[in-house]
Amino acid sequence: MTEASAKYGMNPALLAKLTGGLGDQRSIAKLCAEFGQLYAEFLPDVFKSETGLNVKVGYTGCETGLMTDLIADLGDDIVIANASLRNWCPHYVLTCGNNFIITLMENLLGASPDAIEEPIERPLSRIELDLATMVFDKIGSVLRSGVNAPGSFEATIQRPRNAEDRVSPAGEADEFAAAFKLTIGIGSVTGEFALVVPQKALLKTHVTLPKSRNQAPKAQKDWGDQIGEQVRRSHVTLQARIRLESLTLRTISKLAVGDVISFQDKEDVQVDISANGKDMYVCELGKAGANYMVRVTDNVSTEDEILRHLMG
Numbered sequence: 001m002t003e004a005s006a007k008y009g010m011n012p013a014l015l016a017k018l019t020g021g022l023g024d025q026r027s028i029a030k031l032c033a034e035f036g037q038l039y040a041e042f043l044p045d046v047f048k049s050e051t052g053l054n055v056k057v058g059y060t061g062c063e064t065g066l067m068t069d070l071i072a073d074l075g076d077d078i079v080i081a082n083a084s085l086r087n088w089c090p091h092y093v094l095t096c097g098n099n100f101i102i103t104l105m106e107n108l109l110g111a112s113p114d115a116i117e118e119p120i121e122r123p124l125s126r127i128e129l130d131l132a133t134m135v136f137d138k139i140g141s142v143l144r145s146g147v148n149a150p151g152s153f154e155a156t157i158q159r160p161r162n163a164e165d166r167v168s169p170a171g172e173a174d175e176f177a178a179a180f181k182l183t184i185g186i187g188s189v190t191g192e193f194a195l196v197v198p199q200k201a202l203l204k205t206h207v208t209l210p211k212s213r214n215q216a217p218k219a220q221k222d223w224g225d226q227i228g229e230q231v232r233r234s235h236v237t238l239q240a241r242i243r244l245e246s247l248t249l250r251t252i253s254k255l256a257v258g259d260v261i262s263f264q265d266k267e268d269v270q271v272d273i274s275a276n277g278k279d280m281y282v283c284e285l286g287k288a289g290a291n292y293m294v295r296v297t298d299n300v301s302t303e304d305e306i307l308r309h310l311m312g
Contacts, residue, residue, distance in 0.1 A: 013176070022176045023203045025064065032062035032180035034207035035195070038146040039139075039182050041209065046138045051223045053107055056185045060192070067093070067177040070196050074163075074179070077121045079132045081160040082168075083140060088149035089201035094136050094157065098124055100184050100191030101132050108227050113187030123162040131227055132160040139193065148206045178202055240294060241272045242285065272300075 013022055036059025047055040063070060071080070071093060078095045085092075102119040105128055124132060140155035161167070175198040183190050243264040255261075263269050269285035271294045280301050283294035 023199050028064055028178050028199060028202060029062060031202050031205060031207065032178055033059065035143075035146070035180050036060075036182060038207055038209060039142055042142050042145070043138065043184070046142060050138070051104075051108065053104075053113070053186055056183070056190070058183045060181045060183055062178050062180040064176070064178045064199070066174050067196060067198065068174050070177055070179040071095075071166075074194060074196075076163045078163045079124055079129065079160045080163055080166050081132075081136050081157050083136070083155055083157040085140075085144060085147070085149055085155045086153040087151050088147055088205070089197060092198065092201070093196040094139055094160075094193070095163075095196070096132060096135060096139075096160075096184070096193040097191030098122065098128075098162075099189060100186070100193070101128050101135065103186050103189040103191070104135070105131055105227065107186055108223055116187055116189060118189055123164065124160075127227070129160050129162075131223075133157075134223060134226070136160055139195075143195070145210045146207050148208070175200065236275045238280075239274050240283070241274070242269060278305075 040057045040059055043057045044055050047053055063073070065073075074080075074095050077098050079098055079101060080093060080095045083092050083094050084090050098121065099119050101124055102122075103116055106116050107113055108131075136157050140157050144153075144155055177196050177198045179194050179196045181192055181194040184193050185191065245262045245264050247261065263285075271283040271285050272279055273281040273283055273294065273296075278301065280299070281296045282298040282300060283296050286293050286295055
């Protein structure tokens, strides 16, 4: 029960209808379908213009109910962000399936769309959340281009979070809302994104299709370059492995403090360097002053392979 319905002792749905916060199913479905048409026609152009990728977008329908219930029904394998658009809606929510963000990342780092398989369900990494920020920015720009919000203000979108880490805005009201859903895919991988918008804002909206199909300007820097640069700036913890001489289980079980195990290599000691479980370099063990060091002698992985591995 909302604060207003408690104050006036009225049924929440009836009060919402009387105050413009709840519409009939037919009107809401029509508005959501218009948003679906807007995104299906224009979001692929945005991705093509800024990434060179062919992205497929299709409207799948809408659901209505209380905002918290609609968000919960979208599941856990999503990235989510709170958003607002001045003179249109003070609070709405954007979501996108993690599988699309992961697949988009792989494409931007050079993988062939035809070679990418459906990713396993998992939360997004920090770098992938950076990419989700860019995706939501484009979703927000298409929304802004099609709604009657005076003032030419841009959408304000908070940093995306994994669903399990979402923080509700202070004072968030559990309003009647609508969630309109669309599929979005690259190659053989298809995900879903959704917008959850209070019906109070929807019912005042007139959706128009922009005249220009190229309303999004070419990005100053290619998305792939941005993500690649972000990966290169990220700090990564390296692990070094040195092979030791073979010992019997009897000897190992009796090891005590002060016992010594020799390196397997008798001359230059080989060290394997890895990060996040991925072997990257072969090195030699050495010493500089009082510090032990390693010197790279060979690459196990190419630069592109390393970047694709570390992105997750």
